[in-house]
Amino acid sequence: MLDIKLIREYPEVVRAGIRRRGDDPAQVDALLAVDERRRALITEVEALKAERNMVSKEISKLKNPAEREGKIAASRELGERIAELDKQTAEADAEFNQMLLWLPNLPHADVPDGTTEHDNIVVRTEGQPREFAFTPKPHWELGEALDIIDFERGVKLSGSRFFVLKGAGARLQRALITWMLDVHTQQHGYREIAPPYVVKAEVLVGTGNLPRFGENLFKIEGADLTLIPTAEVPVTNLYRDEILEVSQLPIYHVAYTPCWRNEQMSAGRDVRGIKRVYQFDKVEMVKFVTPETSYAELTTLIDNAEDICKALHVPYRLLRLCTADLGTATMKFDLELWAPGVQEWLEVSSCSNFEAYQSRRANLRYRPEPGAKPEFLHTLNGSGLALPRVMIAIIENYQQADGSIVIPEVLRPYMGGIEVIR
């Protein structure tokens, strides 16, 4: 969430930011109205509480029963007014918090304006698409023919948009996870985390998935738990309600988890293949950093994700996302792999800086120097990378005329001797 002091002091700046991302700036004024009402109530009730505390102190010293009774009656009366005002304050507070949690993050000045994803900017494209002597097939044809992706049985078990990996396909996914974790932990300085796959609602509020984006979540029936839509959620919340020493920062974490997303999309869209599914695997990088370093950290985060694309030798491109496509970030970059079978660029990573938007929600703080007041740190995260789409890219880019798939060099040590899936 945003700093209420910033909103009070520079409402026009906040309105402008919200307008840029296509959201309604009137929310700001509604919020400020509630804030004002809330603060008036606080001032009033606190004055009464101060008075009651004084009277209470007097009562404890009084010996004379008559005097005592008089003070007690006065205090009782104060108590009744306080109870009424406390109730009103709590209501105003709840309303205030709900509105503040609903407000989006503000785009960074360098983010290009835009109204749809078409306004995203291609920063650069790396690698040459391979020349095929035959027409490259989509991954679902190759995967089914090789019996490494089983769509029918996935549907049988769990319904549409679920799939089963088999044999070398399952092995390839496991190899990718292990390899990516190894690269990030051994070469990029991340510490591996294996978090729970279900979390409490407050944890989802921490990352910004709630209250605004709850419709994509799978909630567990009979428990106050939700399946995580990304490892970002548990990992970003790791240090919630803690005050870290500045010497502990930056913290780099990487986590492999399955991700569950109850995508509300039209039934006919992206139904074939494993591009858009309800459950997928992902390796996610999360950074906790000091505010002054967060944009430099975003650059290295992108580099870390890009290293994976490079090592796979699959053409990819880097996109700078426009104001319409930021999610809850202040700035975001996407990495897309080229998939020659389906003839499209596949988003395999989003690298974002959230500044203090998430840390305020999750109460993630650090002490800038020993003895100093705690401040909110900055959080970033980026996929490194999202699995089913990397699988698509490998299967389609490394396919041969006979339908077999060559395993990329970097993955061979992880494939138990398999060099070609046939």
Added chain:
RNA sequence: GGGGAGAUGGCGGAGCGGUUGAACGUGCUCGUCUCGAAAACGAGUAGGGUCUGAAAAGCCCUCGAGAGUUCGAAUCUCUCUCUCCCCGCCA
């Protein structure tokens, strides 16, 4: 799932219904002493909110969470959460 114990400041650990935001110890910071360090001594050391132009000061809230009793709750009652021990079950 059954039974028992507990949850207090960075940590340990007191705590009577009314100068307890909290004794005492310890840790940490600063100072004195020292060539320096240790020891000793002295001082300081939670978070949030609100008011004020800012700072300082003040005031309010917070002793796991929530609700209640009371003029007044860390202290009494209830509910929940979590931790520890014993029994049962189990990957």
